[in-house]
Amino acid sequence: MLSWTPRIEKDGGPKYLAIARALRADVQSGRLRSGERLPAQRLLAKVLGVDLTTITRAFNEARRMGLIEANTGRGSYVRGGASARDEAARSGSPIIDLSMNMPPQPPEAKLRERIQDGIAGLLNGPQGPMHLHYQESIGAGPDRAAGARWLAPRLGAVPVDRMVVAGGAQTALYAVVRVLAPEGGALCVPDLTYPGLRAIAEQLRVRLIPVAMDEEGLDPAALEELCARERPKAVYCVPTIHNPTTATMSTWRREAIAGVARRHAITIIEDDAYGALPRQAPAPIASLAPDVTWHIATLSKCATPALRTAYVVTPGLSDTLRLAAEIRAMTLMVPPLMAALASQWILDGTLDDVTAAVRAESAARQAIAGRMLKGLVFRSHPEGHHLWLTLPDRWHRADLNLYARQSGLALVPSEAFAVGPAPDAIRVSLGAAPSQAMLERGLGLLATVLSHGPSALSSIV
Missing domain, CATH: 3.40.640.10 (Type I PLP-dependent aspartate aminotransferase-like (Major domain))
Known part of the structure; x- marks a missing residue:
């Protein structure tokens, strides 16, 4: 058995980046501990069914992030705990983006294929040159x-x-x-x-x-x-x-x-x-x-x-x-x-089909939010792709924003919207997460953070 196997989200992006992001998530969550040795690259490639070069690129990306270090002849190890977590929080975008208020892009919408085919059809059509003027x-x-x-x-x-x-x-x-x-x-x-x-x-x-x-x-x-x-x-x-x-x-x-x-x-x-x-x-x-x-x-x-x-x-x-x-x-x-x-x-009629797919995906994600955030106070629309969450009494929005980012979450506090005094609330966007599984993980992490007061989480500062 491997000492560590990444939980890879299938978001359509490069596999090596997905593996690096999974490693970063496990460092931040504590699943991978300081000094822990990672599996040999060749063995990991075999288990995951990918080329060795994919694993090599993933480990190189993780080293660039400051998450791991390599010792010649001894393999790759997770860097020191606090340092690795800090680097993980600083490196690139947060693991789970709950801040960008964009529609989900479900596979059923076929956006990549439709955009590619649509542009090709326009340019090859009789009015093609006019679209470039x-x-x-x-x-x-x-x-x-x-x-x-x-x-x-x-x-x-x-x-x-x-x-x-x-x-x-x-x-x-x-x-x-x-x-x-x-x-x-x-x-x-x-x-x-x-x-x-x-x-x-x-x-x-x-x-x-x-x-x-x-x-x-x-x-x-x-x-x-x-x-x-x-x-x-x-x-x-x-x-x-x-x-x-x-x-x-x-x-x-x-x-x-x-x-x-x-x-x-x-x-x-x-x-x-x-x-x-x-x-x-x-x-x-x-x-x-x-x-x-x-x-x-x-x-x-x-x-x-x-x-x-x-x-x-x-x-x-x-x-x-x-x-x-x-x-x-x-x-x-x-x-x-x-x-x-x-x-x-x-x-x-393509736009109607795409909108229907986005609407259905938004409804599914709102259902996930209702389940994962049960017990918390928030407002939502069943076919929208964001919600407005009132923070528990023990939380202030500035504290939550800090702890959320250190935990790998991106949120938008109320002062981004307030014209005047800001309430202790946050907007949670459900569409940017590349999959329902990733959204569920992010909302679960948010619920866990909110269930504790800031003092209980001070060890991650």
């Missing part, structure tokens, strides 16, 4: 039409002259804020809000006014009071599966927010990043109040961020032209080839 900043006509078709089930018929195609939701949001809130202007936002918007506001010197939230998201009464007192230019919200709290507004709540906006002559920025995920969700605000709403929808959260394609529905043609001018100055245009691929996926 400069295009209008507003988006090519066929791409705008495809975006309108994708949004029609949620928004109804969208005139193409109200549609802009952008290179991702962050680009779109930056341009919209530039149009609606010039430097020195004010923007109402949830008191826990998307960090990307906070970065935009800092860059553009836009003042963010925090609005109180409840279980459904923005509180209309609090928004009404602030609008009367502060006279903001616009209000920003994520009505469906809010980031980070997962709150979803009811239809009544959406109508109430639209009513406040109309009474105070302000504009709504509706970030509908997660709107395509639920099989059933209330109608977007843009369908209830199209005259005062700028609607941003992206493929990054329901399919893959690799497409870098988002769609903005403006209140009218003049707004479309203003937005196009901002995008022209910032990025010139959406990447034409990826926009064309997104259009093809919309028209041939």
Whole structure:
């Protein structure tokens, strides 16, 4: 029997890196102890059914990480315990990423094959050369039409002259804020809000006014009071599966927010990043109040961020032209080839298939979270891919972030979202882990850490 056999996650990446990551995990967890001798490389290769060169590369990577050391003629050994754990925590990215809020990429989505085949088909088609040219900043006509078709089930018929195609939701949001809130202007936002918007506001010197939230998201009464007192230019919200709290507004709540906006002559920025995920969700605000709403929808959260394609529905043609001018100055245009691929996926049904696979995987991961985090207080959406966890009384978010990183976990504490005082809470993202098994391991580790106070874990500092 081998003294150590790695538990390798099948994530599609190079096997030597998977073996090195498994070694790092076992050093951090204490499964491999200081001074322990590792199996001979040739024997390990035979047991794992891989080439000797794969094991050699894995051990070289582990040495680069500072986890092991080799003695000529004696083999490879785990480095000193504290030193090895510290190096493991510092080397590269954490073993299990619960911080990046991206959709899971299940094998059923066939993203690699579909992207490769789709791009090849576009380039070899009759319009192939056109996808390599400069295009209008507003988006090519066929791409705008495809975006309108994708949004029609949620928004109804969208005139193409109200549609802009952008290179991702962050680009779109930056341009919209530039149009609606010039430097020195004010923007109402949830008191826990998307960090990307906070970065935009800092860059553009836009003042963010925090609005109180409840279980459904923005509180209309609090928004009404602030609008009367502060006279903001616009209000920003994520009505469906809010980031980070997962709150979803009811239809009544959406109508109430639209009513406040109309009474105070302000504009709504509706970030509908997660709107395509639920099989059933209330109608977007843009369908209830199209005259005062700028609607941003992206493929990054329901399919893959690799497409870098988002769609903005403006209140009218003049707004479309203003937005196009901002995008022209910032990025010139959406990447034409990826926009064309997104259009093809919309028209041939591929996007619906990918979204269905992501939705099913997200639901499975939420079920895992419910099981692994049982007894803890958190909020989630059954078809979303993050959750909002309130920390036990004995934990402070800064302490947890430190211990989590030393344990090989990446989390996002509440101050990343807070516009004002931050609660003791964390966002846990379920999509970045390459497999359900890896997610289960990470959530189990998180639950174990939370079940003890910081003082009980002081030995790992």
